[in-house]
Amino acid sequence: xxxxxxxxxxxxxxxxxxxxxxxxxxxxxxxxxxxxxxxxxxxxxxxxxxxxxxxxxxxxxxxxxxxxxxxxxxxxxxxxxxxxx
Numbered sequence: 001x002x003x004x005x006x007x008x009x010x011x012x013x014x015x016x017x018x019x020x021x022x023x024x025x026x027x028x029x030x031x032x033x034x035x036x037x038x039x040x041x042x043x044x045x046x047x048x049x050x051x052x053x054x055x056x057x058x059x060x061x062x063x064x065x066x067x068x069x070x071x072x073x074x075x076x077x078x079x080x081x082x083x084x085x
Contacts, residue, residue, distance in 0.1 A: 006032035015039060020046040028064055 015023050015035045020043035027040050044052045048066055056063060
């Protein structure tokens with residue numbers, strides 16, 4: 001995704017009305033931020049169930065591995081968004 005595409009995606013406010021897991025499912029795998037950092041941080045913290053510090057975004061592969069472990073261990077609840085509401 002180019003910088004311009006990421007800006008357009010952010011300006012569309014695609015994240016509004018989404019469950020935290022839906023936000024993480026998209027943004028965690030995207031190298032350009034497509035939403036306000038504060039809202040992304042809140043979503044990641046809810047999904048991972050812990051505080052996430054800004055330096056952790058420098059190594060997204062660790063966050064991805066953690067998210068995928070949670071998703072595989074409890075995939076049904078994450079997909080349905082029960083714990084995200």
